[in-house]
Amino acid sequence: MPDGARPERRRQERGVRRMEQLLDAAAGLFAEIGYDSATTNKIAARAGVSPGTLYQFFSSKEDIAQALADRYIPQLEQAHRDATSGDLDALGPADLVDRIVDPIIAMNVANPGMKDLIGRSELPEHIIAPARRVQAAVAGRVAEVIGRQRPELDEAARRRYATTVLRLFATFVPLAVSAGDDEREQVIAEFKTVLRGYLTEVLAAG
Known part of the structure; x- marks a missing residue:
């Protein structure tokens, strides 16, 4: 694998992990407080990231x-x-x-x-x-x-x-x-x- 491809692959893997982390956080909140009450800010907080990070993955x-x-x-x-x-x-x-x-x-x-x-x-x-x-x-x-x-x-x-x-x-x-x-x-x-x-x-x- 070319040296330049390794950092890109690692970034992609981190992105997939972060996306799954956000989805897990959302699923937990939907179960606990319901879809209506689970705002994007609450989902981001549950996932331990900023709202800006959440919006990098989900609009x-x-x-x-x-x-x-x-x-x-x-x-x-x-x-x-x-x-x-x-x-x-x-x-x-x-x-x-x-x-x-x-x-x-x-x-x-x-x-x-x-x-x-x-x-x-x-x-x-x-x-x-x-x-x-x-x-x-x-x-x-x-x-x-x-x-x-x-x-x-x-x-x-x-x-x-x-x-x-x-x-x-x-x-x-x-x-x-x-x-x-x-x-x-x-x-x-x-x-x-x-x-x-x-x-x-x-x-x-x-």
Whole structure:
């Protein structure tokens, strides 16, 4: 490598590290105080840099939100693939709940700022649309499983049951993310109990 290329490469590596540092700081603040309250000045302070340094990498808080969404969406897609792939039709309600809950909870706990960010309807469509597509795909997969076990149900009923499952996730996931380690296990257990009860009733009816 030419001698002149080494300093440039080091500068690029420092820039990447600084950008990740700022994104980590933003994610932490979004989780703690919410997107609305997390100003660029607060993000810079959390990252231990000046606001001017932040603006070298990001032009606005929305720009930071876009970069975080780009980080989150592949993880969200992978978690949902893990939750909904394979032969779900062969699983009873207890195993089905374990399959779909565990990877999604784990991904949200690992990325606590994600829920507040991609769940905000007022953000530009290009930021939140990918997450909505993933959620719609999961709802479709759950509706498909319900339909195979309850073939007498029409499409509207299948979608309604699947939407209820997603709403239960929307209720319990933030509780699990914000809980301490000991309490989190209790929240997840309670969530699984509620979801198993609901799916047992849905799949057995008819």
